[in-house]
Amino acid sequence: MKREEIIEKLRGILASAGDGTAPVSVTEESNLMTDVGLSSVSMLYMVIAIEEEFGIRFDDVGVGDFATLGDVVTYIGNKLG
Amino acid sequence: MKWRPGECRYGDIVRVRIGSIRHYGVFVSEDEIIAFGLPPVPEYRDRPERLTVTATDADTFSCGSIIERAEYTLREKIGKRSPKKTVAAARARLGETGYNIIHNNCEHFVNECAFGVSRCSVEEEARKRWLSRPICDVYLAPIPDDPEYAPVAPPERGEEIASCRSASLKAAKFTDWKLLGEALRRSLGVDISDVRFRKTSQGRWCADGFDFSLSHTGRAVAVAVSNGPVGIDAESVSDFDRKFGGEKAEKLRERFFTEKEKEKYAADPSSFLVCWTRKEAEFKRTGKGSFSPSAVDTTACRAVTYRVGDVVVSVCGDRSERVLVFREEGGAIRLIDPEPVEGGAP
Numbered sequence: 001m002k003r004e005e006i007i008e009k010l011r012g013i014l015a016s017a018g019d020g021t022a023p024v025s026v027t028e029e030s031n032l033m034t035d036v037g038l039s040s041v042s043m044l045y046m047v048i049a050i051e052e053e054f055g056i057r058f059d060d061v062g063v064g065d066f067a068t069l070g071d072v073v074t075y076i077g078n079k080l081g
Numbered sequence: 082m083k084w085r086p087g088e089c090r091y092g093d094i095v096r097v098r099i100g101s102i103r104h105y106g107v108f109v110s111e112d113e114i115i116a117f118g119l120p121p122v123p124e125y126r127d128r129p130e131r132l133t134v135t136a137t138d139a140d141t142f143s144c145g146s147i148i149e150r151a152e153y154t155l156r157e158k159i160g161k162r163s164p165k166k167t168v169a170a171a172r173a174r175l176g177e178t179g180y181n182i183i184h185n186n187c188e189h190f191v192n193e194c195a196f197g198v199s200r201c202s203v204e205e206e207a208r209k210r211w212l213s214r215p216i217c218d219v220y221l222a223p224i225p226d227d228p229e230y231a232p233v234a235p236p237e238r239g240e241e242i243a244s245c246r247s248a249s250l251k252a253a254k255f256t257d258w259k260l261l262g263e264a265l266r267r268s269l270g271v272d273i274s275d276v277r278f279r280k281t282s283q284g285r286w287c288a289d290g291f292d293f294s295l296s297h298t299g300r301a302v303a304v305a306v307s308n309g310p311v312g313i314d315a316e317s318v319s320d321f322d323r324k325f326g327g328e329k330a331e332k333l334r335e336r337f338f339t340e341k342e343k344e345k346y347a348a349d350p351s352s353f354l355v356c357w358t359r360k361e362a363e364f365k366r367t368g369k370g371s372f373s374p375s376a377v378d379t380t381a382c383r384a385v386t387y388r389v390g391d392v393v394v395s396v397c398g399d400r401s402e403r404v405l406v407f408r409e410e411g412g413a414i415r416l417i418d419p420e421p422v423e424g425g426a427p
Contacts, residue, residue: 004413011416012267015405016214024418040101041207047183048207053270058183 001080003028006073009053017046028070036069050076082157084149092164094151094191097143105191106142107171108150114142115171117190118180132180134171134190160196170194215400217311218268220304221389222409224249224256224297233258234274238286253297257304261293263414264306267407285368294365294396301392309399312365314358315392322350333357337374345380346424351393355424358395359384366397387419 007028014023014036023036032038038046047058050072056079066072089095093108099120106116118132119125122144139148153161162170171194179185188201233239238258245251262273269291276288287293292311296303299317325333330350334343338356346356359379364372366382379397385404386395396404408417 008415009267012405015416016211016403024416044183044203045207045210048204049211051183052208052211059181059185061181061183 001077003073003077006054006076007069010050010069010072013046013049013053017042017049026069028068028073030069031067032069032072033067054080056080082154083152085152086147086149089148089150090164092167092195094167094195095142095148096151097146097148099144099146103188104142105187107167107191107194108148109136109168109171111139113137114139115168115175115194116142117177117185117187120144132178134174134177136172136175157196162195162197167195170197215308215402216268217305217307217309217396217398217401217404218264219313219387219394219396219404219406220260220264220306220409220414221315221392221394221406222256222260222302222414224252224300224302226252228252228255228259230255231259234262234276235278238278253302257295257297257302260302260304260409261295261306263409264293264304264407265291267414268306268405269308281368283368283370285365287368294362296361296394298392301390303392303394305396305398307398307400310366310368311396311398311400312362312367313394313396314361314365315394316354316358317391318351318354318388318393319391321354325353326350339375339378339380341378341380351388351422352424354393355386355395355422358393359386359397362395362397366399386422388422389417389419393422 011023011026014026026036030036032043051057054076056076084096089108091109094105095108095114096103096105097120099122102121104116104120106114108114113136115134115136117134119128119130119135120142125131183204186201189199193199233242242251242254242258245254265271265273278286278288281287292307292309294305294311294313296313296315298315299320301315303313303315305311305313330353331348334348334353338346342356346352356379359382360374360377361372362384363379363382364377382397383401384395384397385401386393387406389408406417406419407414
């Protein structure tokens with residue numbers, strides 16, 4: 001799956017998981033906490049949603065591994081091979 | 082499982098609340114509480130055992146918060162290990178690393194020690210929330226002048242489309258159904274060729290497990306997919322202006338709007354289309370009878386309307402708390418963020 005396709009899918013997830021931020025404007029550089037404004041609970045919700053949507057498992061990540069949306073895209077891309 | 086402050090006993094599962102997070106451990110004594118990691122407070126941020134199965138005293142574990150102990154339901158009591166086995170399981174894991182906030186956190190740890198099952202209520206709740214979230218997604222796409230026709234699933238629908246005598250209608254119906262395939266894949270994770278479509282007694286295509294609605298106008302098609310009943314209607318503003326501009330719109334309004342709608346919607350063409358598309362969308366959502374515009378009152382329905390380019394599109398759905406709008410442009414489908422529009426009182 002291309003990076004752009006992953007981001008597009010993530011925007012849909014953020015629209016549902018986020019705290020009211022317009023997901024259309026998020027880019028790979030967007031910081032999940034400061035730009036997207038995700039609380040820790042929303043972050044958890046987002047991670048679970050990604051697992052369900054992409055059929056992957058976040059089983060080898062630590063706290064704070066994801067600063068930007070680009071970090072999440074890279075992680076998903078690697079998981080999908 | 083219920084949580085209450087109280088005197089902790091050997092082998093209890095205990096927890097403390099740190100801000101919005103809960104930290105769990107297995108109570109052995111006031112001097113020994115075994116937990117996966119230390120509580121998430123700034124003071125412990127640099128300690129090496131922060132994300133390791135560690136034994137601490139009650140003060141270190143609680144960080145000054147009240148320690149609550151678990152009280153079990155009858156069913157949980159039957160499945161629970163003895164205090165001795167719970168403590169033995171916790172001690173056997175001292176020094177273990179591999180903390181993972183989603184799949185291997187302090188709550189997974191205590192449940193595995195006490196019940197032999199690694200589970201976390203926060204993870205389960207988030208998963209449940211996601212899987213049962215309301216879905217009401219709208220897709221818009223232009224109709225190409227000369228579509229590349231391809232086989233359609235189900236074949237009966239393909240035959241219907243192929244039998245259209247009007248080239249423009251054929252193109253619209255084909256594009257709409259193709260967009261439905263994309264919508265199902267993206268929003269519901271469903272492959273259209275796996276769907277068992279059938280027709281209602283009104284001749285409307287439907288499927289089990291989800292609802293969808295289709296509309297086309299001028300040069301565009303619209304699709305709504307939802308996990309509840311849904312209806313969509315799209316109309317071209319320029320087409321409408323050409324056909325019903327000026328006084329004609331006012332006559333239509335007089336004839337087809339309910340009294341409440343006349344109060345709610347302004348007397349200009351774009352407000353007319355807000356109400357009109359809502360009427361059709363609401364009618365499609367209910368899926369009953371034949372369309373009689375003056376019989377459908379939209380003032381109390383759960384409708385959302387958008388203006389995207391030349392198109393006014395309304396969606397009515399039982400799950401329309403949060404509508405996502407996607408638009409195909411240049412062959413790619415993207416999420417857009419149009420402002421909902423209202424008709425405005427005259």
